Structure formats: C-alpha cells, structure tokens
Amino acid sequence: MSLRKKFKGEGAEVDTGPLNDILFILMFFFLIISTLANPNVIKLSNPKAKSDTKAKQSVIVSIDKNRIVHVGQQKIIFDSLESQLKLHIHVGDSIKPAVVINADSLVAWKDIVKIMSVAKRLGATTSASVSNQ
Template sequence: MRSRLSQRIEQEQGNNIDLSPLLDVVFILLIFFIVTTVFVKETGIEVDKPKAVSSERLERNVILLAISASGEVMYDGANIGVSGVRATIAHALAKQKKALVIQADKNTSAQLLVDVIDQAKLAGASQINIATKRGS
C-alpha cells in the first residue's frame, strides 16, 4: 500500500493546468495588434486655427504640417522651416499619394502660408488643405 505522501503528490500533479496554449494565443494577439496598428504623425505643436463655416472632415491618412504664430513650420515634432517643406513632402509622397493638411495659426502671415503651399506644390502635392475650426 502506498503512503499518504505519495498519494498526495500524485493528486497535486494531476491538478495542474497547462498554460502554454493560453500564452501562445496571447502572443499571437499581441503580434496581430502591433502589426495592424496605424501610427499617426502629429505636428508637435498646438495652433489656434481660424474659423470657417465651410469646413469639412478629411480622411485620417494625411500629411500634417503646422505653422505656428511665430513662423515655425513643424512636421512630426521638428522645425523644418520653409526650406525643408519641399524635401519633407516629396519624401512623404514617395511612399503613397496623400492629401496635405496645413494647420496654420490664425496669426500666421499670408506670405508664409503661400510660401509653404508653393513648396508643397513643387514637391508634388496635388491636394492641399488648410485646417480650420468649425464655426458659424
């Protein structure tokens, strides 16, 4: 006859749950969510946009540029200036044709906005939009 200790050890070994299939599923889900995540590049600054009655929503897959009130042209958190707009937009459009959205502060000079639009057109941007606040 077996001792009580050996019976107890056998009983505890039989009650274990195999967690390896669960871990496999968790890792597969983790990889799936990482691969399917869409990363949106923000401009890096907050601008005070002008109001417009005729504003409309655009798709999420766009190139964002921001022009601050002090005249800084920002892309992905970096100050690229007017001189960097052409190369930056050309590089972004090389992968996929996207719309360009310029978030210009309402106190930005019109000349600076026109310079940025000119550089974007020279880079090949065909759809250029200016971000506004919905107003009435």
C-alpha cells in the first residue's frame, strides 16, 4: 500500500525573481538616461536686443518700527511719501511700475495700507513683506 501520491506536474512554477531584477535594472537605467538627456537638441541663435527692452521698474519702500520711511536709500518723512514716490514712479511707460514694501513686524498695518493706497493712486502695483528685526 502506497501512502504517497505520485507527482503529476500540475503545480509547476517558474521562478520570476531574476526577471524582477532585470526589470528593475532596466527601469533604473532608463531613469538615469532620461535625466541626462538634453531636451535642447536643436541649437538656435536667438536675436539679441541692446536697448529696446525695458526692465520692470520697482521702487523699494522700507518702514521701521519708529515710522522712519526710506524710498530706495533716501530717508523721508512719512507725510511726504506721495510726493517722493511721484519722483521715482514713471507712469507713462508701457510696463506698470511696482512698489515693494519692506516693513518691520511692529509697524501698524494702517501705515502699510497707507503706503499701498498711495502707490495705487500713482498707478503702481504693490507687494509687501514683513520681517522681524
């Protein structure tokens, strides 16, 4: 009496471990090659302009905790801000001027909003940054 069953071959499996290793190496190879490939294969000579282009005009306004205002490097009185900004902003250009406001964190928000409203009245865009000093 035989207690063991005979092997009929129905449960045959193929080991896919080496196939996974090869696919991983190929994927890694193509990943590295795609990052090294230069997308600018066609070299073109673009025209260069000397003085026709205009840089975006920006005026930097700084205000500290004592309400001391600087337009660029020039120290001014807060009440004369509009007249000083008129000197620095040229509205007739095709590029809209920008006023960048650097403020101390202890400056009242109403002062920052006042600077923004003066800049808007003069036709400039504004952006503000507040820093701890």
